[in-house]
Every structure is written in C-alpha cells, then in structure tokens.
Amino acid sequence: MKILIDGIEIEAQPGETILEATRRTGIHIPTLCYHEAFGGQGSCRFCMVEVTKNGSSRVVASCTYPVNDGIEVKTSTPQIDKIRRNIAMLLYKRAPNSLFMQTLYKEYLCTENNLVEDPYEKCILCRLCVNACAAMGASAISTVMRGTDKRVATPYDDASAACIGCAACAEVCPTGCIEVQEDNNIRRIWNRDFTMVACEECGKNFATREQLAYIADRSKQEADADELRLCTNCRRKVLARKLETFNG
Amino acid sequence: MGKKSKRKQVLVCCGTGCIANGGLDVYQAFKNNPGGLFELASSDDIKATGCHGLCSSGPFVRILPDDITYCQVKAGDVEEIIEKSIKGNELIKRLLYRDPQSKKRVQNLEKVAFNSMQLKKALRNVGLINPESLQDYLDRQGYQALRKALKMKPEAVVQEIIDAGLRGRGGGGFPTGLKWKACQATTSTPKYIVCNGDEGDPGAFMDESIMEGDPHNILEGMLICAYTVGAAKGFIYVRDEYAGSVAALTKAISDAREHGFMGDNILGSGLNFDIEIVRGGGAFVCGEETALLASIEGNVGEPWDKYVFPTEKGLWGQPTVINNVETWSNVPLILLEGAKKFASTGTAGSKGTKVFSLVGKVVNTGLVEVPMGTSLRDIIFTIGGGVPGKRKFKAVQTGGPSGGCIPESLLDLKVDFDSLGQAGSMMGSGGMIVMDDRTCMVEVARYYLQFLAGESCGKCVPCREGIRSMLEILERICNGGGCLQDLDLLEDIGETVKTAALCALGRTAPNPVLSTLKYFRDEYLEHIVNHRCPAGVCKELSEFYIDAELCNGCGLCAKNCPVDAVQGEKKQPHVIDNSKCIKCGECINDCQFLAVKVR
Numbered sequence: 107m108k109i110l111i112d113g114i115e116i117e118a119q120p121g122e123t124i125l126e127a128t129r130r131t132g133i134h135i136p137t138l139c140y141h142e143a144f145g146g147q148g149s150c151r152f153c154m155v156e157v158t159k160n161g162s163s164r165v166v167a168s169c170t171y172p173v174n175d176g177i178e179v180k181t182s183t184p185q186i187d188k189i190r191r192n193i194a195m196l197l198y199k200r201a202p203n204s205l206f207m208q209t210l211y212k213e214y215l216c217t218e219n220n221l222v223e224d225p226y227e228k229c230i231l232c233r234l235c236v237n238a239c240a241a242m243g244a245s246a247i248s249t250v251m252r253g254t255d256k257r258v259a260t261p262y263d264d265a266s267a268a269c270i271g272c273a274a275c276a277e278v279c280p281t282g283c284i285e286v287q288e289d290n291n292i293r294r295i296w297n298r299d300f301t302m303v304a305c306e307e308c309g310k311n312f313a314t315r316e317q318l319a320y321i322a323d324r325s326k327q328e329a330d331a332d333e334l335r336l337c338t339n340c341r342r343k344v345l346a347r348k349l350e351t352f353n354g
Numbered sequence: 355m356g357k358k359s360k361r362k363q364v365l366v367c368c369g370t371g372c373i374a375n376g377g378l379d380v381y382q383a384f385k386n387n388p389g390g391l392f393e394l395a396s397s398d399d400i401k402a403t404g405c406h407g408l409c410s411s412g413p414f415v416r417i418l419p420d421d422i423t424y425c426q427v428k429a430g431d432v433e434e435i436i437e438k439s440i441k442g443n444e445l446i447k448r449l450l451y452r453d454p455q456s457k458k459r460v461q462n463l464e465k466v467a468f469n470s471m472q473l474k475k476a477l478r479n480v481g482l483i484n485p486e487s488l489q490d491y492l493d494r495q496g497y498q499a500l501r502k503a504l505k506m507k508p509e510a511v512v513q514e515i516i517d518a519g520l521r522g523r524g525g526g527g528f529p530t531g532l533k534w535k536a537c538q539a540t541t542s543t544p545k546y547i548v549c550n551g552d553e554g555d556p557g558a559f560m561d562e563s564i565m566e567g568d569p570h571n572i573l574e575g576m577l578i579c580a581y582t583v584g585a586a587k588g589f590i591y592v593r594d595e596y597a598g599s600v601a602a603l604t605k606a607i608s609d610a611r612e613h614g615f616m617g618d619n620i621l622g623s624g625l626n627f628d629i630e631i632v633r634g635g636g637a638f639v640c641g642e643e644t645a646l647l648a649s650i651e652g653n654v655g656e657p658w659d660k661y662v663f664p665t666e667k668g669l670w671g672q673p674t675v676i677n678n679v680e681t682w683s684n685v686p687l688i689l690l691e692g693a694k695k696f697a698s699t700g701t702a703g704s705k706g707t708k709v710f711s712l713v714g715k716v717v718n719t720g721l722v723e724v725p726m727g728t729s730l731r732d733i734i735f736t737i738g739g740g741v742p743g744k745r746k747f748k749a750v751q752t753g754g755p756s757g758g759c760i761p762e763s764l765l766d767l768k769v770d771f772d773s774l775g776q777a778g779s780m781m782g783s784g785g786m787i788v789m790d791d792r793t794c795m796v797e798v799a800r801y802y803l804q805f806l807a808g809e810s811c812g813k814c815v816p817c818r819e820g821i822r823s824m825l826e827i828l829e830r831i832c833n834g835g836g837c838l839q840d841l842d843l844l845e846d847i848g849e850t851v852k853t854a855a856l857c858a859l860g861r862t863a864p865n866p867v868l869s870t871l872k873y874f875r876d877e878y879l880e881h882i883v884n885h886r887c888p889a890g891v892c893k894e895l896s897e898f899y900i901d902a903e904l905c906n907g908c909g910l911c912a913k914n915c916p917v918d919a920v921q922g923e924k925k926q927p928h929v930i931d932n933s934k935c936i937k938c939g940e941c942i943n944d945c946q947f948l949a950v951k952v953r
Binding site: 138148149150151152154165166167170171172185188189192193196197199200219220221222230231248249251252253254255256 | 637639654658659661662806807808809810811812813814815816818819820821822823825826827837839840843846847849850853854855856
C-alpha cells in the first residue's frame with residue numbers, strides 16, 4: 107500500500123507501523139522507548155506524528171499505529187514539536203542526572219521553569235531494560251507500583267533468583283542508570299552478586315556463571331561448546347581459524 | 355405485579371447505602387415477622403431490593419399496592435409498620451418523606467420532585483425486584499428480549515441497536531451498535547463479550563446499583579450481543595470492592611444456567627454462551643477498556659493504544675465487544691420497546707437516558723436517571739433539591755475524577771455526551787458532584803490530580819510525568835508559593851497531556867485543572883497574587899473572622915472549636931483568636947447565620 111510521509115510517497119507493508127515504514131525512508135522520527143528488537147511500546151509518546159485520513163487528522167504514536175491505505179503522515183508540526191518539547195522537559199525534570207536527558211533538554215530548546223528536579227535520578231522509565239530482560243527469558247525485573255510511583259525493580263527489591271546477571275538491561279539502557287559494579291571477579295547488579303567466568307582464550311571475564319548455566323540449559327549445549335567457554339571476540343577468532351582450515 | 359395487585363408486598367431497600375444504615379436489619383425484622391403479626395401470601399412478598407435512589411433518606415420500606423414509602427426506617431419501627439400499615443391501613447406520618455420544598459409529608463415517593471422528573475430505563479427494575487429472584491425478573495418481561503432476538507437475524511438485531519442510537523455509557527460514548535457491527539464483521543474466532551463493571555470513580559455507584567439490583571438485565575444484554583456477533587464466552591469484570599455485586603451476579607449466572615438461559619443450546623436456539631466473573635485488583639485505570647482486558651488476561655492493568663479497536667483485536671488478540679454495565683442494561687429494553695421508542699428520548703446525538711450518582715453539597719443525594727438533554731439545573735435543583743442550608747451553588751463536577759468543573763453560568767446546559775465535552779468536562783460514567791461556596795476550586799483540582807497521580811498506570815510519559823508536575827504546581831499554589839507563570843505552565847503541560855497521553859484516563863486527566871483555570875481563574879489569582887483562599891480551605895492562605903453584625907452569639911462555633919479559639923459572651927458577637935486557630939473550618943461550617951467570614 108502507498109502512504110505519504112512528509113509529502114514523500116512510500117510503499118508500506120500491511121502490519122507494519124508508521125515508525126517502521128518511516129525508518130526505511132531515512133526520515134527521522136525521534137523515539138525514546140522504541141528498540142528494533144522489541145517493537146513499539148507506545149509509552150514515551152516522543153514519536154507522535156499527525157495522521158490524516160479521509161480529511162480528518164489526529165495525533166498518534168507512530169510506533170504503534172499500523173499503516174493503512176491512503177494515510178498522510180506529518181512527522182513534524184507545531185503541535186507535535188510542542189509535545190516533544192514538553193516530553194523532553196518533563197523527562198529532564200524527572201531524571202536531570204542523566205547526560206542523555208540533559209542533552210535532549212538542550213536539543214529541544216526547553217525553557218526554564220521552577221518544577222522540582224531530583225538531582226540523583228537518571229531513569230526515564232522507557233522500560234527497554236524490562237523488555238531486554240523479558241527477551242532474555244529471565245524476566246527478573248519489571249515495573250512496580252503505578253502512577254507517579256512507578257519504577258523498575260526486582261520483586262520487593264530483593265536479590266532476584268531469576269536474574270542471571272547478564273546485564274542486558276544495563277546494555278540497552280539509554281541513560282546509564284542501571285548500576286553494574288565489577289570487582290574481583292564479582293559482578294553486582296540488582297542487589298545480587300554474580301561470579302564472573304573468564305574466557306579460556308584471552309582470560310577476560312565475559313559472562314556470569316549463572317548466565318552460562320542458563321544458556322547451557324536453554325540451548326542444550328555440551329559444556330565444552332564455544333559459547334560457554336569463549337568471549338564473543340575469541341569465538342570469532344576461533345571461527346576464523348576454522349574457516350582458514352577449510353580454505354587451506 | 356398485575357393480577358396479584360391486591361396482595362400486600364413489602365420492598366426493603368438493601369442497596370449499599372441503605373445497608374450501611376441498617377437496611378438488612380430492617381429486612382430481617384420483617385422476615386422474623388414478630389409475633390406472627392401479619393400474614394402475607396408468601397414470604398416472597400417481603401423483598402430485599404436494590405437501590406431505591408434517594409440514598410440520603412434511606413433505608414426505605416415501600417408497601418405495595420398502596421404505594422407507601424417510609425424513610426430512614428429502623429428495625430425498631432418494623433412492628434409498628436406491620437401493625438398500622440400492613441395489617442391496618444394507617445399511615446405513620448413521622449416515617450413519611452418530608453418534601454424539602456413544601457415541608458409536607460408525602461406518602462407516595464414516586465410523586466416527589468426527586469422522582470417525578472426521572473425516567474427509569476436502565477434502572478427500570480432496580481428497587482422493584484428481588485435481585486436474587488429469577489422469577490421476579492421474569493415477571494417483568496425478563497429474557498423476553500433474548501427470546502425475541504433469537505428469532506431475528508443477527509444483522510437485524512445489530513441494526514436495531516444502531517437505530518436506537520445507543521452510545522456507550524462508560525464514558526466514551528461510542529455508538530454501541532457500530533461496535534457490535536464491527537465485531538460481527540470479523541471472521542476470527544473465538545470472540546468475547548466483556549462487561550465493564552470496574553466502576554472506580556469516587557462517589558459513583560450507578561453500575562453497582564444495577565449489578566446488585568438487577569443482575570439478569572446485564573446478563574440478558576450480553577446474551578443478545580453474544581448471539582449477534584457469534585461469541586461463546588463472556589466476562590464480567592467487577593470492581594473488587596463490590597462484594598454485593600459479585601454475589602448478585604454469581605447467583606444470577608447460576609440461576610440462568612439452571613433455567614436454560616445460559617450454557618449450551620440456550621432456549622433451544624443452538625446458541626452456546628457462558629459468563630465468568632473476574633474481580634478487579636483495585637486499580638482505577640482498569641476501568642479503561644484495554645487495561646481491563648489486560649487485567650483479565652492476567653497481565654498488569656496497563657492500557658494499549660487503540661488504533662486497532664478491541665472489536666478486531668481485544669481479549670487475547672481476539673475480537674471482543676466490551677460495554678459498560680449501564681450500556682448492557684439498556685440493550686434488552688431496546689429489543690422490547692423497539693429502537694424507535696428508545697430513540698424518542700434524548701437529544702439529537704445522545705439517545706435514551708443516563709444514570710447519574712448525584713452527590714456532594716446537594717439536598718437529595720442518590721441515584722438519578724434522566725432523559726439525555728435534561729439540564730444541569732433540573733438535575734441539581736429540581737431533582738437534587740439544591741444546595742443545603744444558606745450556602746450558594748458554586749460548581750458541579752461531572753464525569754469522575756478526570757471530569758471538569760462546570761460553573762453556575764452553564765447550569766442550563768442540556769446534559770449529553772457532546773455538550774459536556776464542549777464545556778470542558780465529560781459524561782464519564784455519570785458521577786456528579788455538587789460543590790458549594792465553601793469549596794476551593796484550586797484545592798479541588800489538586801485533590802483530583804492527587805487521586806490521578808496514584809491511579810494513573812504510569813505507563814506513558816505525558817500522563818505520569820504531566821500529572822506529577824501539575825500536582826506539584828497545584829500544591830505550591832495551595833500552600834501560597836505559586837507564581838503567575840505557574841498558570842501558563844499548567845495550561846501548557848495540560849494541553850500536552852490531553853493530546854499525547856496513551857489512554858482516556860491520561861487524555862482527560864488535565865480536565866480538573868483546565869476547567870477550573872477556565873471558569874475559576876480568579877480563584878487561582880487570589881491564591882497567587884493576594885495570598886488568599888476565598889473559600890477558606892487552603893490553610894496557609896485562610897484567616898477567619900466573625901462579622902459582628904451577623905453574629906448573634908449562639909455560641910455553637912465556640913462550643914465546637916477544637917482548640918478554643920472562639921471566645922465571646924452568650925448573645926454577644928464572638929471573636930476568633932487567630933493565634934490559636936488551626937483553620938479547620940468547623941466554625942464556618944457550623945454557623946447558620948454565615949457570620950464566620952474568610953478575610
């Protein structure tokens with residue numbers, strides 16, 4: 107089907123969202139809670155666009171709005187720019203301690219106001235960490251509470267038995283608010299300590315013991331499988347050596 | 355009741371309000387039949403019914419066919435009632451309703467202003483039948499609409515609902531018939547029917563009254579829809595606090611199954627349909643339909659974007675028709691009386707009636723059902739009897755916590771889905787809270803934002819962070835720390851939340867702020883510029899004094915002041931010692947002569 111984005115006609119596939127269709131064109135719609143791996147959540151509302159269909163317009167979240175024939179999309183209007191500016195302002199006020207939000211606050215030309223700032227907060231509640239953890243299959247963290255008290259945590263803030271210490275949550279976090287401390291082969295994350303395992307080739311720590319046990323269990327691999335012994339870099343090297351022998 | 359009309363029947367109101375005031379004890383006292391004093395044809399002639407409506411005067415005992423209604427009855431009055439009005443034909447004057455306008459005692463409560471302007475459609479059986487009795491429901495044309503529908507083509511049934519112009523009573527106002535039609539058109543199975551009984555608005559009990567007072571009516575509505583769209587499974591999502599509703603619905607479902615109105619091959623038609631009750635988890639946001647569906651699925655009650663309607667992708671991704679309790683209870687009536695008759699009541703865009711729970715600073719509080727298009731003035735002043743005492747009407751808040759406050763200048767507004775929206779408020783599910791001049795509108799906005807701060811699901815940024823920020827500003831203004839820029843900021847954030855939030859809760863959350871800013875801006879300015887709360891509610895900004903001209907020295911305020919801040923001789927004007935005063939407002943509320951003023 108054909109849709110019009112900022113005046114440019116593009117071919118879109120049924121079932122995809124406006125954001126997905128737009129990304130292919132190179133037109134930029136800013137997002138905060140979107141990640142290709144998890145799809146749209148519709149929670150940050152930063153990707154709002156104006157959609158016109160049959161003469162009537164509405165503002166929608168482009169990450170969840172499925173394309174349909176004949177729609178016309180505007181990715182920037184005064185109304186949408188104002189929404190984005192206010193979201194950047196509100197999230198900065200929530201998490202002024204994150205460099206990410208400080209940058210966004212300036213980029214969107216937010217004006218000063220006297221709303222209270224929590225000098226220590228970094229989390230913008232985009233939930234990418236929660237999605238990453240769910241995608242890993244652990245689901246050790248989730249949002250807890252509701253309303254303005256909502257936050258990400260393990261159940262009752264205890265050390266979670268489900269956590270494998272993989273730190274995918276911290277990896278995906280845009281504001282760097284998830285603390286991962288590594289000291290003496292011990293990784294501390296979400297109030298729990300994990301013993302690190304060193305790569306058999308280079309000797310660098312590359313995973314937690316629990317993470318490897320989890321992978322072994324889920325993938326039904328033998329204990330001597332490369333994935334369970336080697337870091338990503340060394341696995342690549344081993345693979346390259348194998349390919350060399352094929353060629354040679 | 356027809357041919358049985360000679361028989362005396364006793365209806366005891368056992369709605370939640372009356373139960374709280376001893377309604378069950380009154381019912382039990384009748385059941386005990388003290389001393390075998392009276393003979394009724396059968397024990398079924400003493401009925402514990404649902405809400406009679408005029409909750410401020412309950413518990414009620416209504417005696418038919420004489421149609422005598424006694425108010426504020428206590429268990430101790432029962433013997434006398436039996437002796438005089440059931441065995442005999444004597445009226446007990448002191449128990450009759452005293453009309454606030456004419457000050458006269460009235461025998462037939464249906465004839466007082468509170469009732470005479472009402473039109474009971476959704477509530478047509480509530481208060482008249484024993485909700486536990488299937489027979490009572492059958493006696494009032496129960497399940498006749500289903501029988502009729504089963505003989506029609508499903509498309510014709512949907513067309514009837516479309517022609518009736520029924521719109522969703524839960525707040526959205528979406529045309530019910532179009533919703534059914536969309537679901538009917540989908541080919542994916544299974545399909546689900548859901549009833550939204552998660553009434554969470556503070557002070558609202560419209561849906562509770564129907565679930566408790568006429569549960570079969572809801573089941574019948576759902577059954578008719580199941581037939582038209584081809585669904586085999588339904589859910590009723592009931593607010594967890596509504597134990598009475600759960601009990602009534604559970605009994606009704608079990609009776610309906612037993613008598614062939616539910617289960618397999620319903621009434622021999624080949625229709626299979628059953629209903630399960632799901633109890634809510636105590637989250638206001640689960641009244642929002644997608645959050646409700648998420649909750650039924652066992653997930654956290656968070657809404658999702660409705661760009662694809664639940665009629666296409668609802669419960670577990672399957673086509674789902676979800677309607678509110680009151681909407682369902684209108685369905686059988688439409689089939690019975692026909693779309694044309696139904697649509698003859700109401701306004702151009704809103705057909706039929708609407709149930710409101712009328713509460714707050716109004717003489718007659720209770721449950722009110724009026725034709726769409728009835729003016730706010732009629733509801734509040736004619737039906738509600740106006741504001742009690744010498745206080746003045748200030749505003750009416752409609753539509754629940756995220757509704758707006760409507761000022762006196764708009765009292766002639768004809769209430770329907772569209773007019774309330776245009777006035778910056780909303781129909782919501784029908785909450786109506788009347789406020790008098792002792793109400794501070796800034797504090798009202800703050801109060802509702804505080805409610806919403808706790809009840810937003812917290813998923814989307816505009817709602818979560820927007821409410822938090824607006825609440826912060828309102829708290830500052832109430833505490834005397836506001837500045838003029840705050841008003842612009844409130845409007846700026848409010849507009850963003852209104853357009854960008856994910857669900858209806860978020861998009862309406864700024865209503866209390868924006869509507870009070872629009873209609874009561876002077877009060878905000880008084881707080882900010884003059885550091886004064888004109889209603890004397892915000893403690894930091896209030897100082898009370900007694901107008902010596904108006905004070906007759908009755909001493910009531912001095913007697914009730916918890917900190918002995920009021921002094922004065924009997925029959926001499928009193929004075930307030932502001933060094934002691936804690937600004938609780940007790941004196942101002944007590945004074946019948948409006949002598950206590952806010953400086």
